[in-house]
Amino acid sequence: MAEQVKVVYERPRSWANKITHYCPGCTHGIAHRIVAELVDEMDLLDKTIGVWPVGCAVLGYEYFNFDSVEAAHGRAPAMATGIKVTNPDNFVFAYQGDGDVASIGMAEIVHAAARGWPLTVIFINNGNYGMTGGQMAPTTLVGQKTTTSPLGRTAQANGLPIRVSEMLAQLDGPAYIARVSLDSPANIRKAKDAMRKAFNAQVRGIGFSLVECLSTCPTNWRMTPVESMDHIRKEVVAYYPLGEFKVADGVL
Amino acid sequence: MLVGELLAHAGMDEGKEVTWLPSYGPEQRGGTANCAVVVADEPIASPLLTEPQSAIVFNRQSFDKFAPLVAKGGLLIVDSTLVESRCDRSDIETVYIPATDIASELGNSKFTNMVLLGVYLSKVGPVRLDSVFGALEVYLTGKKSSLIEVNRRAIQAGIDYVMTKSDSVG
Amino acid sequence: MSEKVLMKGAEALAEGAIRAGCRYYFGYPITPQNETPEYMSRRMPEVGGRFVQAESEIASINMVYGAACAGVRVMTSSSSPGISLMQEGISYISGSNVPCVVMNVMRGGPGLGNIAPAQADYFQAVKGGGNGDHRRIVLAPSSIQEGVDLFVDAFDLAEKYRMVVMIITDGLIGQMMEPVEFKTTVDVSTLVTPEWATTGRHGRTHPNIITSLTLDAAGLEKWNLALQRKYADVEAAESRLEEYLMDDADYAIIAYGIMARIAKTTVKLAREKGIRLGLLRPITVWPFPRKQIQSYAGRLKGSLTVELAYRQLFEDVQLTLCDRMPLGWYGRGGGVVPGPREILQAFEEQLLKGR
Numbered sequence: 001m002a003e004q005v006k007v008v009y010e011r012p013r014s015w016a017n018k019i020t021h022y023c024p025g026c027t028h029g030i031a032h033r034i035v036a037e038l039v040d041e042m043d044l045l046d047k048t049i050g051v052w053p054v055g056c057a058v059l060g061y062e063y064f065n066f067d068s069v070e071a072a073h074g075r076a077p078a079m080a081t082g083i084k085v086t087n088p089d090n091f092v093f094a095y096q097g098d099g100d101v102a103s104i105g106m107a108e109i110v111h112a113a114a115r116g117w118p119l120t121v122i123f124i125n126n127g128n129y130g131m132t133g134g135q136m137a138p139t140t141l142v143g144q145k146t147t148t149s150p151l152g153r154t155a156q157a158n159g160l161p162i163r164v165s166e167m168l169a170q171l172d173g174p175a176y177i178a179r180v181s182l183d184s185p186a187n188i189r190k191a192k193d194a195m196r197k198a199f200n201a202q203v204r205g206i207g208f209s210l211v212e213c214l215s216t217c218p219t220n221w222r223m224t225p226v227e228s229m230d231h232i233r234k235e236v237v238a239y240y241p242l243g244e245f246k247v248a249d250g251v252l
Numbered sequence: 253m254l255v256g257e258l259l260a261h262a263g264m265d266e267g268k269e270v271t272w273l274p275s276y277g278p279e280q281r282g283g284t285a286n287c288a289v290v291v292a293d294e295p296i297a298s299p300l301l302t303e304p305q306s307a308i309v310f311n312r313q314s315f316d317k318f319a320p321l322v323a324k325g326g327l328l329i330v331d332s333t334l335v336e337s338r339c340d341r342s343d344i345e346t347v348y349i350p351a352t353d354i355a356s357e358l359g360n361s362k363f364t365n366m367v368l369l370g371v372y373l374s375k376v377g378p379v380r381l382d383s384v385f386g387a388l389e390v391y392l393t394g395k396k397s398s399l400i401e402v403n404r405r406a407i408q409a410g411i412d413y414v415m416t417k418s419d420s421v422g
Numbered sequence: 423m424s425e426k427v428l429m430k431g432a433e434a435l436a437e438g439a440i441r442a443g444c445r446y447y448f449g450y451p452i453t454p455q456n457e458t459p460e461y462m463s464r465r466m467p468e469v470g471g472r473f474v475q476a477e478s479e480i481a482s483i484n485m486v487y488g489a490a491c492a493g494v495r496v497m498t499s500s501s502s503p504g505i506s507l508m509q510e511g512i513s514y515i516s517g518s519n520v521p522c523v524v525m526n527v528m529r530g531g532p533g534l535g536n537i538a539p540a541q542a543d544y545f546q547a548v549k550g551g552g553n554g555d556h557r558r559i560v561l562a563p564s565s566i567q568e569g570v571d572l573f574v575d576a577f578d579l580a581e582k583y584r585m586v587v588m589i590i591t592d593g594l595i596g597q598m599m600e601p602v603e604f605k606t607t608v609d610v611s612t613l614v615t616p617e618w619a620t621t622g623r624h625g626r627t628h629p630n631i632i633t634s635l636t637l638d639a640a641g642l643e644k645w646n647l648a649l650q651r652k653y654a655d656v657e658a659a660e661s662r663l664e665e666y667l668m669d670d671a672d673y674a675i676i677a678y679g680i681m682a683r684i685a686k687t688t689v690k691l692a693r694e695k696g697i698r699l700g701l702l703r704p705i706t707v708w709p710f711p712r713k714q715i716q717s718y719a720g721r722l723k724g725s726l727t728v729e730l731a732y733r734q735l736f737e738d739v740q741l742t743l744c745d746r747m748p749l750g751w752y753g754r755g756g757g758v759v760p761g762p763r764e765i766l767q768a769f770e771e772q773l774l775k776g777r
Contacts, residue, residue, distance in 0.1 A: 059637075066622070070518070079485065082492075086492035297686030
């Protein structure tokens with residue numbers, strides 16, 4: 001029978017076999033896992049450089065076996081650009097949160113997308129500043145309570161949340177822009193498919209790619225992990241619809 | 253500005269020390285441009301010209317600004333086509349030349365600067381005429397190389413003017 | 423390659439950087455240094471390098487940071503307000519031990535100020551700027567030729583010590599033209615990618631990680647102590663001073679950059695009047711040539727510090743000489759540049775009158 005044993009699950013080679021610092025029920029771990037699986041499956045370990053953000057994923061470089069650098073808050077796309085131009089054959093991705101992408105680093109993300117150079121951004125949207133203790137982010141939903149919108153975000157006081165993927169998809173530069181959700185096994189499979197396309201867009205030299213991942217933050221949302229998954233399905237997706245917003249020719 | 257560059261370039265070709273400093277910053281306001289050129293046999297310390305030995309002025313504003321600054325015993329060259337003023341200083345030499353008129357006779361008032369350069373070279377001559385002609389060939393290349401000859405003639409016209417009928421006061 | 427060419431400062435310095443092996447330039451337009459990125463945009467493709475016009479100075483310095491992590495010779499240039507925006511990046515680069523060169527063509531400030539020559543970013547370059555305990559080697563050329571020559575040293579020092587080297591100059595040097603000779607051309611094919619660089623593992627047994635983050639306080643203190651040891655090594659080995667007509671001097675002018683050059687004429691004027699004046703010109707303003715200047719204590723009757731700023735360089739002179747000789751100071755701000763006679767007058771008033 002031994003010859004019929006089949007490996008159905010194993011630790012990715014590019015995963016550093018460390019226990020992460022993420023809270024129970026946080027979906028960073030899922031996004032990390034997908035990155036590791038794809039780096040393995042696409043045989044990118046030797047040519048990958050990860051650019052890590054300021055935010056909950058600030059220690060992301062600890063968890064992978066490929067080269068990494070730690071960027072300043074919001075500047076990951078600029079730093080990734082600098083790395084990519086020195087070694088265009090390498091695979092360079094930036095991993096950023098919503099404060100990083102949609103607030104302080106808005107100029108860097110827009111111009112990286114507009115240049116359209118082959119780079120990949122994994123954008124974790126959990127609707128708040130997780131690491132600093134759950135303050136309001138540009139992505140916080142109207143009505144959502146945070147430590148800096150204690151009565152709930154209002155359009156009048158705070159403006160409306162920014163849909164980054166739709167906005168970047170208006171540019172001619174990007175090759176692939178998609179929004180996925182990490183709330184269920186089915187959606188996680190779709191998320192991996194989208195990330196594979198995003199990685200491919202870079203590896204095949206087609207252009208800039210970004211995958212926005214709707215993610216949980218049970219600790220700051222004051223929810224259980226299960227409630228937070230449910231919250232994504234019921235509330236978050238309603239404002240941030242899933243789908244592909246830009247797919248250039250050749251992206252697969 | 254080109255006159256200054258030609259002088260600097262000619263000086264460099266002769267193995268001299270040179271600096272060329274354009275009008276820059278607050279000086280630029282008012283619509284006139286100027287440059288300060290130093291040609292020397294030894295390394296140049298300050299490139300600033302607070303007391304120039306010579307000044308070539310192309311317009312009234314520059315006349316007003318630089319006529320008082322020229323060092324004692326120095327030289328002021330004025331395009332009398334465009335500047336009607338007369339310098340009241342007796343401690344410097346002033347040359348008035350209708351440079352724009354002369355240039356126009358040569359075909360284009362654009363060569364006024366070369367006429368004035370000719371005057372300067374014949375009066376002071378920190379660099380040789382052939383070095384300036386050599387520099388012209390560096391600056392006027394490609395399509396512009398057809399202009400070398402007329403520029404040379406304009407410089408020569410300035411020299412000739414000094415030799416024959418210069419209205420010099422000093 | 424030893425022929426002299428007449429070049430504008432901002433372009434000659436750009437060519438100097440390329441001759442020094444720089445192949446990556448990231449920048450954003452700002453006067454009075456636009457000729458540098460313009461030149462780089464033409465020249466980099468010719469030498470197989472890359473020029474990238476970034477969306478801001480903030481992006482520029484972070485692109486520099488990225489490229490520096492790959493272990494290549496990389497630089498940016500800007501002028502005062504743009505350098506202010508780069509301070510965050512400079513702090514991160516310093517905190518993660520990667521080398522790069524930053525050129526500041528200083529202009530009048532504070533704020534938008536103007537585009538005229540100034541030296542008012544001295545504190546920012548030498549003492550401050552970004553957060554945290556970090557230092558930069560700061561080189562201050564006083565001529566275009568010296569700037570070109572110092573670019574080779576700048577990249578060598580940046581790589582030797584894995585730190586930011588800043589070249590501070592000003593609009594006057596940036597805008598003027600002088601004959602310049604490119605004596606050295608670094609063959610980039612001989613440059614070795616350092617073992618710490620994040621260039622992808624490509625068979626390496628371990629991942630390289632570059633970060634300025636150390637959450638553990640004891641760990642970060644250790645990291646800081648290592649930085650401090652490095653800075654002490656730099657202070658011991660790399661300070662440079664030009665001494666001009668100092669052998670018999672009774673007095674010295676202390677100045678750097680373009681101001682020192684102008685003051686050389688002051689020295690000549692003073693000597694014509696029989697005053698034995700010399701010039702002490704720090705070429706490195708950090709590390710400040712403290713020991714070399716201190717050696718004149720007891721030998722001089724006084725010094726006049728001259729700068730295009732208000733008592734910034736003077737503060738280092740005071741820290742260096744304390745009360746060991748009479749210390750005069752003369753400075754102009756806002757882009758006003760004093761001439762040699764104005765400086766001589768200040769010298770005579772402050773150090774000769776009533777003595």
